[in-house]
Each structure stands twice: as C-alpha cells, then as structure tokens.
Amino acid sequence: xxxxxxxxxxxxRRISQRGIATRERIVEAANQLMFVRGxxxxxxxxxxxxxxxSKSQLYHHFADKQELVRAxxxxxxxxxxxxxxxxLERLKSFSGLVRWRNALVQANALQSGAYxxxxxxxxxxxxxxxxxxxxxxxxxxxxxEKLISDGLHRMRQSGALAQDADPxxxxxxLMAALQGGYLLAxxxxxxxxxxxxxxxxxxxxxxxxTEPSKTTR
Amino acid sequence: xxxxxxxxxxxxRRISQRGIATRERIVEAANQLMFVRGxxxxxxxxxxxxxxxSKSQLYHHFADKQELVRAxxxxxxxxxxxxxxxxLERLKSFSGLVRWRNALVQANALQSGAYxxxxxxxxxxxxxxxxxxxxxxxxxxxxxEKLISDGLHRMRQSGALAQDADPxxxxxxLMAALQGGYLLAxxxxxxxxxxxxxxxxxxxxxxxxTEPSKTTR
DNA sequence: CGCTAGAGGGACTCGAGAGTCCTTTCCTTC
DNA sequence: GAAGGAAAGGACTCTCGAGTCCCTCTAGCG
Numbered sequence: 267x268x269x270x271x272x273x274x275x276x277x278x279r280r281i282s283q284r285g286i287a288t289r290e291r292i293v294e295a296a297n298q299l300m301f302v303r304g305x306x307x308x309x310x311x312x313x314x315x316x317x318x319x320s321k322s323q324l325y326h327h328f329a330d331k332q333e334l335v336r337a338x339x340x341x342x343x344x345x346x347x348x349x350x351x352x353x354l355e356r357l358k359s360f361s362g363l364v365r366w367r368n369a370l371v372q373a374n375a376l377q378s379g380a381y382x383x384x385x386x387x388x389x390x391x392x393x394x395x396x397x398x399x400x401x402x403x404x405x406x407x408x409x410x411e412k413l414i415s416d417g418l419h420r421m422r423q424s425g426a427l428a429q430d431a432d433p434x435x436x437x438x439x440l441m442a443a444l445q446g447g448y449l450l451a452x453x454x455x456x457x458x459x460x461x462x463x464x465x466x467x468x469x470x471x472x473x474x475x476t477e478p479s480k481t482t483r
Numbered sequence: 484x485x486x487x488x489x490x491x492x493x494x495x496r497r498i499s500q501r502g503i504a505t506r507e508r509i510v511e512a513a514n515q516l517m518f519v520r521g522x523x524x525x526x527x528x529x530x531x532x533x534x535x536x537s538k539s540q541l542y543h544h545f546a547d548k549q550e551l552v553r554a555x556x557x558x559x560x561x562x563x564x565x566x567x568x569x570x571l572e573r574l575k576s577f578s579g580l581v582r583w584r585n586a587l588v589q590a591n592a593l594q595s596g597a598y599x600x601x602x603x604x605x606x607x608x609x610x611x612x613x614x615x616x617x618x619x620x621x622x623x624x625x626x627x628e629k630l631i632s633d634g635l636h637r638m639r640q641s642g643a644l645a646q647d648a649d650p651x652x653x654x655x656x657l658m659a660a661l662q663g664g665y666l667l668a669x670x671x672x673x674x675x676x677x678x679x680x681x682x683x684x685x686x687x688x689x690x691x692x693t694e695p696s697k698t699t700r
Numbered sequence: 701c702g703c704t705a706g707a708g709g710g711a712c713t714c715g716a717g718a719g720t721c722c723t724t725t726c727c728t729t730c
Numbered sequence: 731g732a733a734g735g736a737a738a739g740g741a742c743t744c745t746c747g748a749g750t751c752c753c754t755c756t757a758g759c760g
Contacts, residue, residue, distance in 0.1 A: 386607070390608070435682075443659050446662035449659075449666065
C-alpha cells in the first residue's frame, strides 16, 4: 500500500489543518455510506451531505469518484489492520485465536450478519472494475493473513503447534473461512454460518496442537 | 425459490415460443454481462446490444431492471444447482468430494480466479439493496449446502464417516471455505487461495473418516 | 491592514442510463 | 385472407449523478 505518488513531485499544494480535517470527514462519511450501501450505490451527493461539505470540496481533495473510492479502500484497510494488529500481534496460543474469533463474531452479530466484511465486499465489487483498488485490497488481505500466520509461526516455534503444521496455509484457510462466513452470514442476515465456519477452521488448527488440553478430536 | 406469482392470476398474457426464446436470450445475455462486470455496472443498453433485442422487448418481458436482475438471480441459481446436483447427488465417499473440489478449482483456474462465484458476488452486491434477491440467493445457498450435507449424511450412514461428525456444520464450513476461497482468489487473480481453503475444509472432514485409508492426520 | 492562497458554497452543465411510446412486422386463428 | 394480438424496432423523455465553475470567506503573513 505504497503512499501517494503525487504525479509531479514539484507542484505540491500546501494544505492546512482545516483542509486535512475536511478531507478526513469526507473519507469517513464515504466509508460508512459505502459500507452499508455498497460502493456503486453511494453517490457523491450522499457523501457531500453526510460529510457536511460541498461539491467543490469533494473535487478539491479528489480528482474524481474513483480516487475517493481508492481513498476509502486505503482508509478502511488501515482501520482493519489497526484493529487486527492490536488483536493479533501478541497471538501465541490457541485460546488467543478463540478470543479473536469471539470478537469478530460478536461484532458481526450486532448487525445480524448484515453488510459482511468491509474489505471482502469491496474486493468483490471492485476487483473487476478497478485494478488499483484490487491490488490495494490484495495487499491488505496479505498483511492480515500474515498477522495470523506470524502468530501461528510463533506457536509452532514455542512447540504449541506441531512441526508439520503449515502456518501459511492454515492462515489462508482461516481467512477464507472468515470471508466465506461473512458472505453467508450477510446473505442469511444471521451470524451463525460465520461462527460455524470459523469454528471449523479453528477445529482444524486445533488438530495440530501438541498440548494435553487437546481433546479427542 | 417459489415460482412466479403473477400478481393477478386473472390477466395473463399469452406468450409465444418466439417470445420465450427472446426472454431467454435477454436473461442469458444479462447473466453473462453481470457475471463479468457486476450487476450495477451492467446497463440495459449493454444487455439490449448483447442480446440483439430492443428496448421495448426488455420492458415487454420485465417491468424494470430490478425484475431482470431477479430473473438473472433465479437463472444463475438454477444453472449452479443443476451443475451441482449432477456432481453431488451420488456423493458417497471422500474421493467423491475430492473430485468435486477438483472440478471447481479447475473451472476457476481457467479464468485465473477472476469473477469469483456467480452466486457469492451477487449475494454481496444485492444483499443490501434487494431483499427479494437476497432471499432467493439464501435459498439457493441452502439448497447447495443441503446437497453436500445429504452426501455427508449418506457417508455417515454407511459408516464411512464417524457418528460424531455433524454433516450440517461440515457442509456449512465447506461452503464458507468455498465462498471465501472464491473471494480471495478473485482479489488475487489466482486460484491458489481457493484450492488451499477447500483443502483445509476437506482435511477437516477427512479427520472424521473411519477408513483405514485415513492417514496419520 | 491588505494581499494571497487555500477552504468553502452552491448553481450549473452534461451525459448516461432508465424507462416510455408509437409504429411496424410477424403469427395465429377463424 | 382479414383481424387481432404478440413481438420487435427505435426514437424520445426525464431524472439523476458526475464533474465544472465562479464567487465568497477565512486565515496567515508582510
């Protein structure tokens, strides 16, 4: 997610605190609207109204809608990664994974499974219409998966996880279960499928535990 | 997916073979366009052109775009279910599941993971904007999952699967892995994550096998 | 204090896409 | 073979949303 590459590094506009605040208000408003309605169903007028700004401000900060969308992708990715980093950076036991699962399931239950994962939905909506957005989302997924696999690697190193466990594949499988769970929960407007999917993935990881706490299966 | 419920059963229009053929051409064209571009990014003019019809025909057969979208949802659901029924109705062994997995992975590999699952993408795009479409998709997912869980039930009954295996939950988990795999593969434009996700789910199911063929894990 | 540039307001243009309507052609039926 | 309704063509309208423009306001700085 390399930082902005303002085409000509020569001509740069000064930007005030106030300007930054407005820009953030716009991105935040767009983020929320696009989360509940989807990207394509969100109009710039919606964003303008929700952010209490004007059309000129929108175009002052973003060349066009696509650029705003990309800013939202970046913003949302940063939010998710911040949250996940906090939850996963110290992951070193199976119970830590269970806590992580519980937090995600609870949060999704609050909205009855609706809306799904902010990143996953955008990935589906944008993958076929904006290469740049797709690659940003891809990077975010990779970073997220790495947080998990790093934790699993730590568990393997500490001996909690068997040597023949493959942390990278387990992390990919867990992420897929999470995303698929979000999708099914969204379609069902019920968090259950997501919980079941995550539980399956966790059970599978559990089968690689070396602990005595490991049950018969 | 209850059949059409033409509001007033009194006033029904006669419809000729030719009319039916045109309607199908429209739905099929819309289906393909919406698969690659997404629902919202497909215009009626695109559909008109691709189906070699005229605007009046579109509105002759569908009250509005939403109705066309619903017809596409139904159509796509029927196609998937037909395909999956053929593949899963006789499922009775683990190797059958592996063959099923291989077919899906191979098909998705042909398009380098792009576009994802026709049903999953629609579910995400439509769940928050068309209740009726959402519930049709939900029913299709349920039917699909049932095909899998029926197969697992048969395996349990025949003794291939342990008694403490829960076919319904396993089916949900497998479906989530599939959908999540499609999503990640789409974002990555690479089928690998999908293969890994399905393999994880299959490994988990394998751990419930009673066979001697069951490996150490 | 006044100049300047960024911040902000909001009316306006323009095009695209949804949806309408009228006319013509094609089938079917008596 | 005439009538009538379905099928088809395609021009037209109308709305909505993206993007432009120009003017005003504010704040920092000499």
